[in-house]
Amino acid sequence: MLQGGYQSVLEARSRDEFRSEVIRFAQSLEFQTVSAITVVDHTLAQSEFITIDNCPVGYSDVMHAPEFGRRDPVMQHCKRNSMPIVWDRQTYAQHGASDIWESQAQFGYSTGICLALHLPEGRHFVLGVDRDRPLPSDKVELTRMVADLQLFAVHAVDTALRVLLPEQKSADSPRLTPRELECLNWTMEGKTAWEVGAILSITERTAVLHINNAMHKLGCTNKHQAVLKALRLGLIR
Structure with a gap:
């Protein structure tokens, strides 16, 4: 299933196909929700964010507030690092952001894994999967889960840039x-x-x-x- 997911996301030809493949892969790893964010930094303007997700109704209105984004330890980690972060309630408590965790937990965002790929020309790709129950306690199983997500991100990023930013694709x-x-x-x-x-x-x-x-x-x-x-x-x- 996972190997097929890698190939399938490479072959996606539209935003809807890409979204379906991202959701299917996340669910194959036993995560309910997923966000794939393509970020383009502009020299004289604010960064552009294009998001593919399956977040529940009401979640975006609550969690995309600027004050939350600046304090969210997971997003702040991904801004500065390419290493994945495995997070839970304790992650937010350690950074004085328990209120953010409480707000998102009501939508099923209790634990998860998130990573970022930082590309040339001010482009970034952030992929996060989330669920409402604890992550595996077995370290080998959790490590494999993180590795699968990393490999999927490497496959998905090129498709994301191709189908979400077609105007930036060179004709040659x-x-x-x-x-x-x-x-x-x-x-x-x-x-x-x-x-x-x-x-x-x-x-x-x-x-x-x-x-x-x-x-x-x-x-x-x-x-x-x-x-x-x-x-x-x-x-x-």
Whole structure:
């Protein structure tokens, strides 16, 4: 189910399809609600927020107030970090924000996991899942849950930018060199930079340079995102 969710979100072609895939994946992890927020920073204006969610009626009116956003420890964590945060009532109590937790708990937001991907050109992608019961007490199970959410976010971010910000998509695909494409192809096969270098008869450092160049041209922050975007654009197969 999870593997199918990764591929399905990549193939979403509209806002509604993307929303359905995000909700389906969250529910497969046994979370009732989910929010996927695409943020675009503008130099001379306020940041733009595009949100996909399945929040209950009334929740947005209560929880999207500016005074809550500035104090919410989960959102403040995601503004500054790429590491996921696993939160519960204690998280809010430790930051003097128990009133925020009380307000959201009445809508079923008692525990959850949230993470942010910070991209080039002032773009960000925040993904959070929530539920009304405790998270798994088994550390292995919880770690797997967090890892699944992280992997899904890496797949979902490119689709979010594509279907939610179509005006920002370039009409032309990035121009990657043959060597950069070769390195991405072997990275897709699971090869390390050292292995790619050995296969192509180049140094590990040169392989890393080609991969980093490809990441930069594709506007990605890691090699996994670069491979996924290159696949979607038809640059590699």
